Amino acid sequence: MGNFGNKWNKFVEIFLLQNGYVKVLEGLQNTLLIAVCGLIAGILIGTVIATVRVIPKYKRLPRILNAVCSFYVGLFRGTPMVVQLLVFYYVLLPLLGVKMTGVQVSIMVFGLNSGAYISEIMRSGIQSVDPGQLEAGRAVGLSFSTSMLEIVIPQAVKNILPTLGNEFIALIKETSVVSFVGAADLYVAFSFIGSNSYEFMVPYLVMAAIYIVLVLFISLLVAVMERSLKKSDRRN
Amino acid sequence: MIDVIDLKKKFGSTEVLKGINVTIEKGDIVVVIGPSGSGKSTFLRCLNCMEDPTGGSIIFNGVDIADMSVDINIHRRHMGMVFQHFNLFNNKTVIENIMLAPVHVRCQEMKAARRKRIFGSGKSSSGEARLPTRAQIRAGAREEALALLRRIGLEDKADVYPSTLSGGQKQRVAIVRSLAMNPDVILFDEPTSALDPEMVGEVLDLMKSLAKEGMTMVIVTHEMGFAREVANRVLFMDGGTILESAPPEEFFTSPKHARTREFLSKVL
Ligand SMILES: Nc1ncnc2c1ncn2[C@@H]1O[C@H](COP(=O)(O)OP(=O)(O)OP(=O)(O)O)[C@@H](O)[C@H]1O
Ligand SMILES: [Mg+2]
Numbered sequence: 133m134g135n136f137g138n139k140w141n142k143f144v145e146i147f148l149l150q151n152g153y154v155k156v157l158e159g160l161q162n163t164l165l166i167a168v169c170g171l172i173a174g175i176l177i178g179t180v181i182a183t184v185r186v187i188p189k190y191k192r193l194p195r196i197l198n199a200v201c202s203f204y205v206g207l208f209r210g211t212p213m214v215v216q217l218l219v220f221y222y223v224l225l226p227l228l229g230v231k232m233t234g235v236q237v238s239i240m241v242f243g244l245n246s247g248a249y250i251s252e253i254m255r256s257g258i259q260s261v262d263p264g265q266l267e268a269g270r271a272v273g274l275s276f277s278t279s280m281l282e283i284v285i286p287q288a289v290k291n292i293l294p295t296l297g298n299e300f301i302a303l304i305k306e307t308s309v310v311s312f313v314g315a316a317d318l319y320v321a322f323s324f325i326g327s328n329s330y331e332f333m334v335p336y337l338v339m340a341a342i343y344i345v346l347v348l349f350i351s352l353l354v355a356v357m358e359r360s361l362k363k364s365d366r367r368n
Numbered sequence: 369m370i371d372v373i374d375l376k377k378k379f380g381s382t383e384v385l386k387g388i389n390v391t392i393e394k395g396d397i398v399v400v401i402g403p404s405g406s407g408k409s410t411f412l413r414c415l416n417c418m419e420d421p422t423g424g425s426i427i428f429n430g431v432d433i434a435d436m437s438v439d440i441n442i443h444r445r446h447m448g449m450v451f452q453h454f455n456l457f458n459n460k461t462v463i464e465n466i467m468l469a470p471v472h473v474r475c476q477e478m479k480a481a482r483r484k485r486i487f488g489s490g491k492s493s494s495g496e497a498r499l500p501t502r503a504q505i506r507a508g509a510r511e512e513a514l515a516l517l518r519r520i521g522l523e524d525k526a527d528v529y530p531s532t533l534s535g536g537q538k539q540r541v542a543i544v545r546s547l548a549m550n551p552d553v554i555l556f557d558e559p560t561s562a563l564d565p566e567m568v569g570e571v572l573d574l575m576k577s578l579a580k581e582g583m584t585m586v587i588v589t590h591e592m593g594f595a596r597e598v599a600n601r602v603l604f605m606d607g608g609t610i611l612e613s614a615p616p617e618e619f620f621t622s623p624k625h626a627r628t629r630e631f632l633s634k635v636l
Binding site for chain 1: 416418441442443444445447448449451453455456457458459460468469472473542545546549
């Protein structure tokens with residue numbers, strides 16, 4: 133135990149005195165930024181794709197759009213996130229001549245990646261809504277897109293909220309690979325502390341604790357939101 | 369008001385409607401009856417193009433709405449529809465259910481008018497009335513919706529969600545939801561079939577009061593008593609065609625077709 137105390141002291145010293153906490157806060161900020169922006173972009177992309185995929189397909193345009201969307205979804209679900217990050221950062225962006233920071237690339241890739249997953253979640257959410265809801269919207273003269281936005285998607289989101297929460301948690305955890313493209317996340321921060329003290333046990337333990345606290349916090353948030361959205365189900 | 373000319377509908381290779389011809393005049397109350405699977409719902413759903421007809425035309429207020437190039441949303445605003453399972457919007461309160469379409473349509477019109485003023489011919493706008501704001505549109509629609517709820521005695525339910533209502537209450541809200549758009553005609557597909565027996569009366573009473581006010585209605589129902597009392601024409605459908613069409617008195621007392629007699633002997 134004395135040994136552990138030593139290690140702890142070293143960690144505290146670097147964390148507090150050598151600006152370790154600045155790195156950690158910065159890492160935490162980047163981790164959250166990438167996960168939150170990725171989730172928001174993913175919800176937008178996923179909703180659009182899911183909607184395209186449930187449009188009736190008698191006409192040519194919906195069929196083409198649908199094919200494009202399923203290609204996109206297959207591509208992003210069929211490759212690991214790290215590979216996507218590396219391909220965007222080291223292959224696509226240089227080829228296009230675009231300069232982006234590691235954090236920006238990560239946000240983009242996380243958005244595209246979660247868009248693919250969320251589109252499937254959203255599609256099952258939309259399919260879980262009674263088709264009569266869309267019909268009633270169309271019957272009063274609302275367009276397909278207005279009926280979807282006003283009536284179907286809000287109910288779909290309510291149905292899939294727990295799954296969306298899990299997706300957000302998965303995104304938070306997956307941010308731990310963004311250092312592959314030079315984004316300074318929690319892992320980078322704690323590695324910095326570790327290598328400055330030649331001591332990795334405590335830094336990584338604290339890192340794990342931060343991840344767990346984040347995940348628990350999000351689970352709590354989802355539970356609260358679910359409860360407030362349930363009010364249209366309750367009899368009163 | 370509605371001229372149905374040789375209306376046909378196929379699902380894949382099965383022909384469900386085999387050439388329907390009907391004229392519905394303003395103020396008509398047409399009741400459609402017939403055995404299960406005869407195409408009654410399909411016929412009704414073709415009238416507002418919830419199902420796209422695969423042949424023939426539906427002339428509604430002078431426009432062939434079966435033509436896929438017309439903007440069906442505009443015409444549907446003049447045709448209410450009431451469903452067997454109510455289909456109230458679960459994510460909206462009762463009053464929002466009623467207000468949704470009117471508010472949406474009026475806001476669209478307001479935006480179109482504004483665009484026209486900004487980009488249209490640059491003539492002076494001093495004589496033009498002010499455009500309503502979104503808040504004013506909502507307030508107006510809310511008043512109208514409350515009046516409709518008062519009519520069915522559910523004013524106190526304005527701000528609850530549909531899941532808290534009984535079946536009869538839901539269907540009455542669904543009926544006034546379609547009234548909110550001031551439709552020229554309302555289509556009913558078995559409006560009382562999903563109701564507990566003790567709630568059928570309140571829904572039929574509301575429909576009768578609409579009939580008295582001269583609302584044009586097309587009603588698919590198994591309520592023969594109601595058909596006899598309220599309809600001014602009864603259509604008997606079988607196998608995707610209209611076999612018989614007559615005023616109720618004549619229809620129920622001296623049906624011409626053997627199939628009609630057989631059907632009536634089962635249900636009466
Ligand atoms: N979307 C669809 N796809 C394929 N077949 C359909 C579809 N809708 C209806 N049908 C078929 O068309 C026929 C007529 O159906 P419809 O619902 O119009 O009958 P109905 O007279 O309303 O019967 P019910 O009294 O049972 O409501 C049935 O055989 C039905 O199976
Ligand atoms: Mg039917």
